[in-house]
Amino acid sequence: MAVLVTGGLGYIGSHTCVELMNSGNEVIVVDNLYNCKKSSYDRIKALVGKDFKFYECDIRDAEGMSAIFEKESIDSVIHFAGLKAVGESVEKPLEYFDNNVNGTLVLLDVMRKHGCKKIVFSSSATVYGMNNISPLTENMEVGGVTNPYGRTKYMIECILKDLYVSDESWSICLLRYFNPIGAHKSGTMGEDPNGIPNNLMPYITQVAIGKREHLNVFGDDYDTHDGTGVRDYIHVVDLALGHLKAVKKVEAEKGLFIYNLGTGTGYSVLDVVKAFEKASGQSVPYVIAPRRAGDIATCYSDPSKALNELDWKAERGIDEMCEDSWRWQSQNPNGYPD
Numbered sequence: 001m002a003v004l005v006t007g008g009l010g011y012i013g014s015h016t017c018v019e020l021m022n023s024g025n026e027v028i029v030v031d032n033l034y035n036c037k038k039s040s041y042d043r044i045k046a047l048v049g050k051d052f053k054f055y056e057c058d059i060r061d062a063e064g065m066s067a068i069f070e071k072e073s074i075d076s077v078i079h080f081a082g083l084k085a086v087g088e089s090v091e092k093p094l095e096y097f098d099n100n101v102n103g104t105l106v107l108l109d110v111m112r113k114h115g116c117k118k119i120v121f122s123s124s125a126t127v128y129g130m131n132n133i134s135p136l137t138e139n140m141e142v143g144g145v146t147n148p149y150g151r152t153k154y155m156i157e158c159i160l161k162d163l164y165v166s167d168e169s170w171s172i173c174l175l176r177y178f179n180p181i182g183a184h185k186s187g188t189m190g191e192d193p194n195g196i197p198n199n200l201m202p203y204i205t206q207v208a209i210g211k212r213e214h215l216n217v218f219g220d221d222y223d224t225h226d227g228t229g230v231r232d233y234i235h236v237v238d239l240a241l242g243h244l245k246a247v248k249k250v251e252a253e254k255g256l257f258i259y260n261l262g263t264g265t266g267y268s269v270l271d272v273v274k275a276f277e278k279a280s281g282q283s284v285p286y287v288i289a290p291r292r293a294g295d296i297a298t299c300y301s302d303p304s305k306a307l308n309e310l311d312w313k314a315e316r317g318i319d320e321m322c323e324d325s326w327r328w329q330s331q332n333p334n335g336y337p338d
């Protein structure tokens with residue numbers, strides 16, 4: 001029996017596929033190649049040293065997805081596929097709701113029709129909204145989200161909760177990621193954003209490699225230890241390993257489970273810049289810029305529920321995250337080959 005990984009050639013999906021296969025799971029990937037390169041598939045294969053099935057298919061294509069479920073023996077699904085750029089979601093809300101929410105509805109319907117009722121879903125700390133105070137715990141109220149991307153994650157959480165209420169034979173795990181950074185140790189897999197990066201770490205690595213002149217630090221007047229925004233950065237391999245535990249959980253037990261995947265430690269923008277400079281030996285010039293709309297001062301997890309119930313905790317610290325991000329960037333200045 002296999003684990004179907006939607007969006008499995010993307011940043012988090014590719015690292016998760018490697019860890020799944022390294023621990024003996026059969027993996028089948030579905031990706032429409034919208035935000036990744038096909039060469040990510042070759043890199044995954046090279047790392048695990050074996051072949052695995054990849055279907056180029058959009059999760060909104062009910063017929064295509066049904067054909068995959070008919071042909072393959074799929075036990076559970078890890079659902080990464082989705083659009084994820086906050087700013088773009090404000091410009092293109094219909095595309096975001098269609099891809100993320102409608103795509104998930106199509107996937108769930110196909111799963112149900114094929115009797116596959118185990119799913120791990122990529123949610124986000126963004127569902128905690130603007131008003132909860134860190135450390136964030138899973139029982140806090142969610143939903144005060146400020147942009148269409150965040151709303152898609154919140155809406156999908158609601159859909160999955162309602163689905164479980166209607167049919168308790170489902171096994172559903174919502175994983176709320178904090179800020180994934182870092183890359184595979186080999187330097188062959190990492191984050192490969194299109195165009196100007198929105199997120200902090202890929203922007204820093206592109207400044208370090210000379211692609212961008214300087215980092216804009218969005219605000220230095222927040223109520224934090226140095227005035228810059230504080231986040232819970234988590235190594236993508238730790239995040240990937242959290243998915244292995246979540247898959248085990250949905251395979252073993254019926255229920256609706258929710259876990260934060262974070263380290264529990266917050267670092268400011270300037271902390272990350274310093275850690276990166278130390279790890280890479282490169283300097284990262286920056287200028288203080290106005291606050292970015294919708295940003296909050298501080299966001300970090302309480303990760304104890306995942307430790308208690310999944311026996312998972314993040315093991316890799318900020319220095320290792322920075323070293324690995326830099327290795328990926330410096331060995332692949334232009335990201336994945338076409």
Ligand code: NAD
Pocket residue numbers: 006007008009010011012013030031032033034035036057058059060079080081082083084099103122123124125177178179180
């Ligand atoms: P990514 O863009 O690198 O990977 C997503 C993959 O899904 C891409 O390969 C893309 O081609 C594919 N995809 C998108 N729409 C699809 C569709 N309709 N059908 C088939 N494939 C499709 O993103 P990522 O950083 O790996 O994120 C994975 C998931 O985790 C996303 O759902 C994202 O919203 C969520 N998430 C990411 C972060 C983060 O900071 N990276 C934080 C919280 C949650």
Ligand code: UDP
Pocket residue numbers: 179198199200201203215216217218219228229230231269292295
């Ligand atoms: N940030 C920044 N400059 C950038 C990108 C991000 O100062 O070019 C800050 C941002 O304001 C936030 C932190 O870095 O405080 C993390 O931002 P990111 O977009 O990576 O993740 P978010 O937590 O906003 O999803």
